[in-house]
Every structure is written in structure tokens, then in C-alpha cells.
Amino acid sequence: MARFVRNLAEKAPALVNAAVTYSKPRLATFWHYAKVELVPPTPDEIPTAIQSLEKIVKSAQTGSFKQLTVKEALLNGLVATEVWMWFYVGEIIGKRGLIGYNV
């Protein structure tokens, strides 16, 4: 046990360095994409969003959603599922636990 701790203390800086050198370019790629794709909507994007929502509601009312191809419908379903999963991620954050409510 003591030898393990001493080994770890000796090798720790090298391990940390290796982790940093490994993760730096990958973090850069992540940031490069996240800056565009994961930013929250700015206030002036909200009217566009509401218009898209109205378009969807109208397509449901007029029945024009039946003109979608199956591929488009599947993609829309996938996107909707992803958006709904963010709700569960939020719930995990709110209940401060990964699995179940630790009351």
C-alpha cells in the first residue's frame, strides 16, 4: 500500500502531463464545434424559433406533414428525442444525483 502511494506520487506529474497533452487538441476540437452548435439561443433568435414552431403547428393542422419522406420523419423524431433527453440531463442536475433521488 505504502509502496503504491509512493509510486503514484512519483509518477503523478508525468501522468498529469500525459493527460493534458492528450486532451488539449481534443478539447480544442470540442470547443470549435461547441462554440457554434451548443450555444444557447440569443434573444433575437427567439422570433425565428416561434415562427418555426408555428410552421410545424400549421403543418399538423393542414395535414401537410404527411408529405414528409420517411427519412425526414425519422430524422425529426431523432432530433425531438435528443431535445427531450436534455430534460433528463436537467433532472439529473436538479436532483444532484446520477441514479435515483438520494433522499
Place this chain on the structure above:
Amino acid sequence: MVPPVQVSPLIKLGRYSALFLGVAYGAKRYSYLKPRAEEERRMAAEEKKKQDERKRMERELAEAQDDSILK
């Protein structure tokens, strides 16, 4: 590298509102469940105490009534 895709504002709005709704729901439900769980634990501890007491009385009674010359 593939250029990053421009996400539709509706999807962005949907994602972040779902996130905040989720946080609010999780926090609310946690604060709702917490006192109930504590109450449940308290009741369980009381029940256990009563059970132990009852068992002790039974055991003592049984010992007292035990007819045996090997006392």
C-alpha cells in the same frame, strides 16, 4: 474537419428550455421526496423499537413460564 453545422433556433430554444425545466423538476421533486423519506425512516425506526420491545417481553415471559428443574 467538417464545418460546424448551424443549428435551428427552435432546436436551441427547445434544448435549453428542456434543460431548465428538467433542473426545476428535479429540484422540486427532490424537495418533495426528502421530508417524506425522513418521515418514513423515523416511522421504521419506531416500529423496529416497538418490535424489539415486544420480542424482549415475550422472551422474558417465556423464560419465566419455562417449567424446568434445570434452572
